[in-house]
Structures are given as C-alpha cells and as structure tokens.
Amino acid sequence: MIAKETSDQLSKLIGSEKVFFREDGKLDQNTFDSYGLDRTKVYSPKYQILLFPENTEDVQKIVKYAYENGIAIVPSGGRTGYAGGAVAKSGEIVISLAKMNKVLDFDPFLGTLQVQAGMITKNLHKEAEERGFYFPVDFAATGSSHIGGNIATNAGGVRVVQYGLIRDWILGLTVVTGKGEIFRFNGEILKNNTGYDLKHLFIGSEGTLGIITECVVKLTKPPKDIRVIFLAVPEYKNILDIFKETHNFSLPLLAFEFLTDYCLKKVKEHLSVSDPFPESSKYYVLMEYEVQDEADEEKLFGILETITEKELITDGSIAQNSRQNETFWKYREGISESLSLAHTVHKNDISLPLRNMEAFLADMEALLATKYQGFEVALFGHIGDGNLHLNIVKPKELSDADFFERCKSVDPEMFSLIQKHKGSISAEHGIGLLKKDYLQFSRSEAEILAMRGIKAVFDPKGIMNPGKVL
Ligand SMILES: Cc1cc2nc3c(=O)[nH]c(=O)nc-3n(C[C@H](O)[C@H](O)[C@H](O)COP(=O)(O)OP(=O)(O)OC[C@H]3O[C@@H](n4cnc5c(N)ncnc54)[C@H](O)[C@@H]3O)c2cc1C
Known part of the structure; x- marks a missing residue:
C-alpha cells in the first residue's frame, strides 16, 4: 500500500508513463524483475517500483522525493555487472537509465x-x-x-x-x-x-x-590497422616472458589476453568455432597490435620470430582477415557466455602485480587442489593488466546452495593469498553485494572509514544503493 502511494506520488512528479508499479501489470513480471538484477544469478529481486526518467531533472525529482521520505534507491544500468551492484532485493525503488540514451x-x-x-x-x-x-x-x-x-x-x-x-x-x-x-x-x-x-x-x-x-x-583517433595474433603457450611462465618481450618492440600493443585449454574447449562446445591449431596447448595468448605501415608489419614478424626462437610458444598465427580476427577474439570473449550456457560458476575477478603472479599462481593452485579437489576451473583474463578471471565450475552432483556455501568458505583463504601477494580482490567488476564482506582484504580500516565519510557527504541519509560496497 505504501509502495502504491509512493508510485502515485512519483507519477505526479515525473509523469505516469515513466513509472511502473509491479502490480499495475504494465510490464510482465520477468521483465520487471530483470531491471533489479544483474549477471550474478545469486540474488532474487524484490521491489515494487521501477522508474524510467528521461533527463537529469526527472532524476533529481525522484531522488529529492526519496530523500525526503527516506526511500532507498538502486540505480540500474545495462545489468551486466558481476558484483550484485544493480540488485534490488530489499524493496528499494529501481531507477533505470535505459531511456536516457541520447x-x-x-x-x-x-x-x-x-x-x-x-x-x-x-x-x-x-x-x-x-x-x-x-x-x-x-x-x-x-x-x-x-x-x-x-x-x-x-x-x-x-x-x-x-x-x-x-x-x-x-x-x-x-x-x-x-x-x-x-x-x-x-x-x-x-x-x-x-x-x-x-x-x-x-x-x-x-x-x-x-x-x-x-x-x-x-575520444581518440582509431587505430590505423590492427593485427590479431593467437599463440599456443606450453607454460604459464612463458606468458609473462612473452609479455616482457613485447616491451622491446616499439609497436602499440592494444590487447594481451590469455586463456587455458579448458576455456577454449568450452567455447568450441558452445559457439561452433574450429580449433586454432592442430595440437592443443595448455595455455593460449591473444595479442592485438596496431600497425601503420610495412615497417610495423616487419616488427610484428620480429616479435613472432623472437618468441619462437626463445621457445616460448609451440605454435602461433596472425589473423589474415577480419573474419579470422573475429574468430580469434571469439576464443577469448566467448568464454563467459559459453560457461554460463552450461554451468553454474563462482567467479573471482582479481588482480596481482605481474612480478608476483607466478608465486601467487603456485599458492592458488595448491589451495584449489585441497579445497576444490575434482572441481573444474576456468582461468582466463586480461593478463597484460595482471587481471585474472578465476571461475570455479559447479560439479553436477552438488546443489547450487551447497556449491555457493563451499565457495564462500574458501573465498577468505583465496583473498588472504591475494593480500599476501599485494593484489586486489576485485580488479574491474567492483564490490557490490558479492565482495562487500571482504573489502578489508584490499583496503585498510582507515581507508574504509574515509570512504564512509565521503558517502555521508553525498548521501547523508544512506538512500543510494544501501548495502552495496560498504
Ligand atoms: C560477458 C561479460 C564480460 C564482461 N567483461 C568485463 C570486462 O572485460 N571488464 C569490465 O570492467 N567488466 C566486465 N564485465 C562486467 C560488466 O559488464 C561491467 O561491470 C559494466 O561496466 C557494468 O555496466 P552496466 O551498465 O551493465 O551496469 P549494471 O550492472 O547495471 O550496474 C553496475 C553498478 O553500477 C551502478 N550503476 C549503473 N548505472 C549507474 C548510473 N547511471 N549511475 C550510478 N550508478 C549506476 C549499479 O547500481 C551497480 O552498482 C563483463 C560482464 C559480462 C556479462
């Protein structure tokens, strides 16, 4: 009832066509729910009011009303987040920016x-x-x-x-x-x-x-021409050595990504792409370069020659056309989609200083072997940035609840390792709901206190996405 009154008041403020009340049936329940959810799949939405403002002034009217009446707000973007930040599960009002697209x-x-x-x-x-x-x-x-x-x-x-x-x-x-x-x-x-x-x-x-x-x-100028290279790499250490080699060539490196053979298999199963090489390899690296002219093309061959001579790779290929560029990128960018089509996964998006990466991986593998014995693991990421996406795949025989319970009990040990090797428990996905309880592994008590102070300045009543991050 209170929600209905709120919805009526908001309709008066910004226009009824921008206000959706769950029970008014203007949107089917699944669509309505989807605006209060992201890609985490671990939370259920629970909210009554969904708003589609069209400009900054509409947003201001909504927030002022919420401020005066102590109503919590969840901002909703494209809902592709992996941290539960856009989840509305406690009766908040959801403000979708979807109509503000000009x-x-x-x-x-x-x-x-x-x-x-x-x-x-x-x-x-x-x-x-x-x-x-x-x-x-x-x-x-x-x-x-x-x-x-x-x-x-x-x-x-x-x-x-x-x-x-x-x-x-x-x-x-x-x-x-x-x-x-x-x-x-x-x-x-x-x-x-x-x-x-x-x-x-x-x-x-x-x-x-x-x-x-x-x-x-x-904005910047587009790269003149790009070359995408896919490499078969036998050892993890070699990936870092290849990355070091790229610094010796004055050619703009646009991307440096890696994946394991397990990830490639998943992409092949779900996105109908062919094998990159006749022989499979433990790891693969995707490099993308900008090239301007013939001299740059020669530098590119120079890089390949060097890493081949140093036996850092077992195979490698430069994409010959835009279709092959796309295929090489699909090997990497198709991983999340392929995993989510067939499996429940527990995601960790972490970053480490590159110089500590090998030592961290050794510790991580030991932890995985004891705590996730027999589990499949998908490891890939933006390795040039020191960013790993570590995905634990749920075994079929475990229920979702048991699986997530197990992961929750192991996470603090993983985060301790990250802390030990001076990394971050969230590289790019954020904290949201998912990692809120672990913020202290990457931020000191004093830093967290300063963040609370900053929040109090801009959001004194704590109505903005409450329960997220802090
Ligand atoms: C297949 C896949 C690949 C991905 N790869 C990457 C990657 O390589 N790098 C990366 O960084 N992320 C990646 N992500 C995660 C995600 O796409 C990003 O975090 C993205 O920036 C979220 O944008 P969104 O509009 O979907 O935000 P949402 O998920 O809707 O929201 C994210 C957070 O921002 C808040 N928010 C949204 N809009 C606003 C606004 N206008 N004002 C204030 N707060 C707002 C929400 O409340 C929430 O807390 C990937 C996700 C998927 C599904």
Missing part, C-alpha cells in the same frame, strides 16, 4: 562527446566512429552495458593495456547526489586544477554516492 553534444576541437548515461556502450562506439573518432573502452558485454554503468564500475576491458580504464576517458560528469543536488563536474576544459576533482569519487562508486546522469567522454 547524444547531447560533440566538441570537435577537444574531440569529446557528451551523452546521457543510459546510452549503450556499443552505441557510443558508433557515435564516436561516425565523427571520425574512437572510444577505446570495450569488452564482451558492451552490447548491453550502459556508459553510466561502465563509469559507476570504473570498467576496464580488453584494451586497458594500451588505453587504461574508463576513468582515463571521462572529462566531465553530471550527477544527482543522494541529497538530490545536481553537480556538473567540468566537461568542457582539459585543464582545471581548482581543488579536489570530485568526479573521480563517482567513477567506480557503484551507485552508492548518487546517480550519474550525463557524461563527457574523451
């Missing part, structure tokens, strides 16, 4: 685009391309994720090794704080040293400080 401005001098935060990331790529530019943040979920969700999670992706995280590509942000204030952080100028750069607090804040409604993203 281009607002383009600055040809700076090469920046201003868009609403609900724009699907791939559409932003197209908008940049149509203007002769390139937006380099990309990964397997960008056909569904929102640019606002990417910013709220400080997304990484497959080209971080060359272009960095999304944080490096944000010039300005418009946000509505948990108090309902609109802040417009910069956006038109490159240089602005006027005190604290507050937009960076919202990048990676997972909806806990306010709602990102608009952003100004920096």
